Amino acid sequence: MLPDNRSEATPYDDILPRVTRPARYLGGEWNAVRKDHRSVEVLFALAFPEIYEVGMSHLGSMILYHELNLRPDVACERVFCPWIDMEEEMRRRGLGLHALESGRPVAEFDIVGISLQYEMNYSNVLNLLDLAGLPLRADRRDAGHPLVLAGGPCAFNPEPLADYLDAVVLGEGEEVVHEVVDAFRRWKRAGKGRDALLRSLAEIPGVYVPSLYQVDYHPDGTVAEVSPKIAGVPPRVVRRALPRLDDRDYPTRPIVPYLETVHDRAMVEIFRGCTRGCRFCQAGIIYRPVRERPADRVQELARELVGATGHQEVSLASLSASDYSAIEEVARRLVDEGVGLGVGISLPSLRSDAFSVELAHQVQRVRKTGLTFAPEAGTQRLRDVINKQITSDDLRAAVESAFRNGWRTLKLYFMIGLPTEDYPDLDGIAELVREVEAAYRTVKRGGGPPLKLSVSVAPFVPKPHTPFQWEPQLLLEELRKRQEYLRRRIPRRVRLSWHDPELSFVEAVFARGDRRLARALEIAWEGGAKFDSWSEHFSYRRWMDAFAAAGHDPRWYANRERPREEVFPWDHLETGVSKDYLWQERRRAWKGELTADCRFAACPGCGVCDRLGLSPVTGHAAAGEGS
Amino acid sequence: MAKKGLARWISHLDLVRALERALRRARIPVALSRGHNPLPRVSFASALGLGATSEAEYFDVELSRRMPVSAFTVALASQLPEGLELLEAREVPATSPSLGARVNLAAYRVTLALSDSGAREAFRAAWTRARTAEGLVIPRHREGRVRFLDARPLVHSLAIAESPDGLELRLDLVLDPRGTVRPEEFVAFLAQEAGIDLPPDAIRVHRTGLFRQEGERRRLPWELY
Numbered sequence: 001m002l003p004d005n006r007s008e009a010t011p012y013d014d015i016l017p018r019v020t021r022p023a024r025y026l027g028g029e030w031n032a033v034r035k036d037h038r039s040v041e042v043l044f045a046l047a048f049p050e051i052y053e054v055g056m057s058h059l060g061s062m063i064l065y066h067e068l069n070l071r072p073d074v075a076c077e078r079v080f081c082p083w084i085d086m087e088e089e090m091r092r093r094g095l096g097l098h099a100l101e102s103g104r105p106v107a108e109f110d111i112v113g114i115s116l117q118y119e120m121n122y123s124n125v126l127n128l129l130d131l132a133g134l135p136l137r138a139d140r141r142d143a144g145h146p147l148v149l150a151g152g153p154c155a156f157n158p159e160p161l162a163d164y165l166d167a168v169v170l171g172e173g174e175e176v177v178h179e180v181v182d183a184f185r186r187w188k189r190a191g192k193g194r195d196a197l198l199r200s201l202a203e204i205p206g207v208y209v210p211s212l213y214q215v216d217y218h219p220d221g222t223v224a225e226v227s228p229k230i231a232g233v234p235p236r237v238v239r240r241a242l243p244r245l246d247d248r249d250y251p252t253r254p255i256v257p258y259l260e261t262v263h264d265r266a267m268v269e270i271f272r273g274c275t276r277g278c279r280f281c282q283a284g285i286i287y288r289p290v291r292e293r294p295a296d297r298v299q300e301l302a303r304e305l306v307g308a309t310g311h312q313e314v315s316l317a318s319l320s321a322s323d324y325s326a327i328e329e330v331a332r333r334l335v336d337e338g339v340g341l342g343v344g345i346s347l348p349s350l351r352s353d354a355f356s357v358e359l360a361h362q363v364q365r366v367r368k369t370g371l372t373f374a375p376e377a378g379t380q381r382l383r384d385v386i387n388k389q390i391t392s393d394d395l396r397a398a399v400e401s402a403f404r405n406g407w408r409t410l411k412l413y414f415m416i417g418l419p420t421e422d423y424p425d426l427d428g429i430a431e432l433v434r435e436v437e438a439a440y441r442t443v444k445r446g447g448g449p450p451l452k453l454s455v456s457v458a459p460f461v462p463k464p465h466t467p468f469q470w471e472p473q474l475l476l477e478e479l480r481k482r483q484e485y486l487r488r489r490i491p492r493r494v495r496l497s498w499h500d501p502e503l504s505f506v507e508a509v510f511a512r513g514d515r516r517l518a519r520a521l522e523i524a525w526e527g528g529a530k531f532d533s534w535s536e537h538f539s540y541r542r543w544m545d546a547f548a549a550a551g552h553d554p555r556w557y558a559n560r561e562r563p564r565e566e567v568f569p570w571d572h573l574e575t576g577v578s579k580d581y582l583w584q585e586r587r588r589a590w591k592g593e594l595t596a597d598c599r600f601a602a603c604p605g606c607g608v609c610d611r612l613g614l615s616p617v618t619g620h621a622a623a624g625e626g627s
Numbered sequence: 628m629a630k631k632g633l634a635r636w637i638s639h640l641d642l643v644r645a646l647e648r649a650l651r652r653a654r655i656p657v658a659l660s661r662g663h664n665p666l667p668r669v670s671f672a673s674a675l676g677l678g679a680t681s682e683a684e685y686f687d688v689e690l691s692r693r694m695p696v697s698a699f700t701v702a703l704a705s706q707l708p709e710g711l712e713l714l715e716a717r718e719v720p721a722t723s724p725s726l727g728a729r730v731n732l733a734a735y736r737v738t739l740a741l742s743d744s745g746a747r748e749a750f751r752a753a754w755t756r757a758r759t760a761e762g763l764v765i766p767r768h769r770e771g772r773v774r775f776l777d778a779r780p781l782v783h784s785l786a787i788a789e790s791p792d793g794l795e796l797r798l799d800l801v802l803d804p805r806g807t808v809r810p811e812e813f814v815a816f817l818a819q820e821a822g823i824d825l826p827p828d829a830i831r832v833h834r835t836g837l838f839r840q841e842g843e844r845r846r847l848p849w850e851l852y
Contacts, residue, residue: 017827310648
């Protein structure tokens with residue numbers, strides 16, 4: 001039932017005066033969709049295992065919210081993790097997790113759809129299920145409990161969560177989520193048991209039901225085989241992807257949060273996928289091929305979004321904005337349109353070259369925020385290994401152009417511990433930092449305000465479905481040693497920030513983990529693990545204790561080089577890119593051979609277009625040759 | 628503008644942003660500030676504390692082009708999120724000094740959930756002591772240090788009445804650019820002096836008016852022009 005006085009009360013009224021940022025728990029924001037539950041058949045809770053400000057910045061969730069609420073038979077509502085103080089108050093009072101729109105308990109929903117963006121949110125996934133009052137393990141839930149669904153990038157190896165999830169959606173959710181809801185409705189009407197629901201879901205292309213698969217292991221602990229337990233369940237599940245972005249409606253009336261969120265702006269997705277081919281990058285594999293949205297449509301959407309949200313900034317979202325074929329024209333048109341209205345344009349994810357800097361200069365005529373470049377590695381040799389197709393000349397030109405155009409706040413991203421990395425590559429990072437400083441002095445002729453340079457360094461985490469999925473992560477001790485080595489070579493005036501090596505180590509364990517890790521995860525959660533992606537809440541000791549208690553050697557997962565023939569726990573989950581291609585890319589990496597982007601050169605044969613029946617959709621001349 | 632219901636949990640900063648967005652959605656031609664980072668020229672008379680409701684939130688909006696007040700009201704009212712309600716708009720000269728510099732008094736209705744009649748008496752007695760004795764000195768803890776605020780000149784008046792489940796206070800507080808006392812802070816201080824346990828959810832603050840008080844004369848913000 002929909003409470004009539006929702007605007008006056010939340011289930012948490014007594015608590016709100018006692019917690020930080022109570023606006024996280026209100027709902028009722030502009031454009032939030034509230035439906036009468038008596039008029040719908042399926043209640044869908046879209047759960048994001050992070051706090052409100054993070055979850056509300058996620059475009060994918062907003063797309064699904066829109067897709068689902070377009071249906072008259074579905075009410076889709078949002079659920080986020082309460083922050084630590086709120087959780088304490090809730091647990092003290094025995095209050096469960098409620099959905100934001102109606103204030104109804106999550107446990108009363110039909111489907112709980114969880115977004116898996118990051119391995120270090122897994123403890124939050126368990127916490128969220130527990131706060132909702134649901135049994136954690138899928139086999140303890142029955143027809144009276146919500147169906148627990150998951151999707152997102154980590155769905156491509158959901159094995160550490162396999163015991164907790166009922167079904168996992170691989171790839172883009174816009175279409176398949178409707179098929180899941182339809183199957184759910186049919187099942188609900190038929191009044192059958194939970195097993196019947198799971199079987200019908202397993203028949204939907206792109207839907208993986210972990211409990212219907214048997215995993216057998218070799219004596220050495222590696223996977224021997226993953227196979228369906230019953231007939232009719234596909235041995236391999238293939239990812240879903242849209243042929244064209246404009247095949248689906250776009251959320252032009254997204255919710256406008258009161259709180260300042262991480263990405264506090266309207267977002268137009270200008271394209272999906274990236275075929276630059278960085279060999280460490282999972283996003284570059286799981287969203288292939290590139291599908292651009294037509295330029296006219298981008299402009300229309302931006303206009304509609306500003307009208308419906310009142311945002312003062314429109315972000316052109318993609319994995320690499322400079323690669324959009326009509327980026328200059330679209331950016332210019334949007335800037336011109338926005339000037340009089342005080343509406344700005346932002347281009348996140350720019351390439352590190354002069355073209356991108358000029359572009360940023362064009363769009364930031366009004367507000368000049370900092371620029372970020374991601375060379376990732378300090379030497380040309382290592383950038384070739386990872387196929388980061390940025391040369392030292394590109395970088396130099398980019399930096400000089402930035403300084404000439406008036407920027408003096410610059411951020412550089414690097415990784416340490418990349419395959420084949422050695423100490424000279426770390427010297428290369430320090431050298432590059434010195435070159436950037438020198439370029440600033442040259443451009444400013446020694447004068448001007450001081451350069452604000454920050455350098456952010458993250459340890460490399462090998463991810464499944466990438467050419468580096470066979471690679472070991474460097475041992476923690478060695479990562480720390482290299483971190484220290486680099487620290488001593490970066491001048492003090494440069495702001496140096498580190499991603500915790502300990503955190504990256506646990507991330508590496510779960511990224512390529514298998515079902516057996518469920519136990520360690522549960523022990524860590526019982527020990528208080530939550531918000532592990534926040535370094536102040538991450539406890540390395542807690543995780544090591546949990547691995548030990550569960551009888552796992554975390555180094556076996558993180559630091560072991562896998563042989564060519566090893567069966568991975570995620571091999572039965574297909575992105576569309578063949579394992580042979582990934583192996584070939586790994587070999588090319590070791591030889592420092594570059595692989596060109598299929599938008600600008602011949603198809604390198606990754607296999608995705610054939611496997612998914614798609615082709616690239618771009619305005620670039622070389623596009624459309626297929627793979 | 629009124630701030631009702633759940634909107635009371637929207638902080639002042641978030642409220643300003645929500646209003647700016649509503650103005651943009653309403654296509655109201657708000658003037659922008661000059662400089663690197665042009666911002667809409669919107670300013671509130673006085674920030675309302677988190678958790679308080681109000682029927683008297685006044686703000687200035689400077690327009691880049693003149694529009695009829697009725698058109699402004701209709702356009703903005705339809706774009707305000709739940710819990711924010713535009714009560715009235717009036718046109719004032721663009722050259723007027725800011726509202727914040729002109730109002731100097733905020734009137735509140737504070738309700739306290741106090742079922743125990745002894746506690747109600749103790750609260751009244753605490754006020755009688757505080758107003759007469761030397762001390763209405765409120766300690767403020769910040770960054771591990773304590774500062775003391777002499778709140779007496781900041782409390783214009785207080786009337787205490789019985790309500791069905793506790794007390795209802797009519798509290799008028801002085802808005803002084805050098806410092807103000809927050810209503811919940813003042814009430815919590817009195818409760819402590821009275822030895823009453825008053826949890827945060829037992830205090831409800833509602834702003835009933837903003838004024839300029841000069842001697843005995845009390846004027847509404849838009850009577851100042």
